[in-house]
Amino acid sequence: MQSHRFIAVGKALAALALSLVVLTAMFAPAAAGEVRFGKNVRIGGHDFSNQTYDSKHRARIYLYNGKPRKEGCVWRKDGHGGRVKVCHLQRK
Missing domain, CATH: 1.20.5 (Single alpha-helices involved in coiled-coils or other helix-helix interfaces)
Structure with missing residues (x-):
């Protein structure tokens, strides 16, 4: 028992x-992380070599099969003290 x-x-x-x-x-x-792209890094056929992104510098990449309306990349504020690289790219 x-x-x-x-x-x-x-x-x-x-x-x-x-x-x-x-x-x-x-x-x-x-965990806070950081992404560092090295040599010959391509996203959707576009060159993203030697770029670093972390919590303050981020990237938002949109890939389109056709031509996007606003093609290219711009840096924007994210509202929290950081920046976001917004890219509208056509797949190659």
Whole structure:
């Protein structure tokens, strides 16, 4: 009888520990990363070599099968102190 009680307590503690790990992972901030494109990097046939993007300098690239209305790339403010490179490009 005593061993069954210890097993039940052990399972309850394991479930509690697992739920704490899951909650910690949910509320932990995302890791800050940086993407550096090296030599000969092409996106949709367009050259994006030697460019660096992080949380303050981001890129949003739209690829179209036909000719886009506003073709090319422009830098825009993102409203949070950073900049976003918005590109409307035709696939080559």
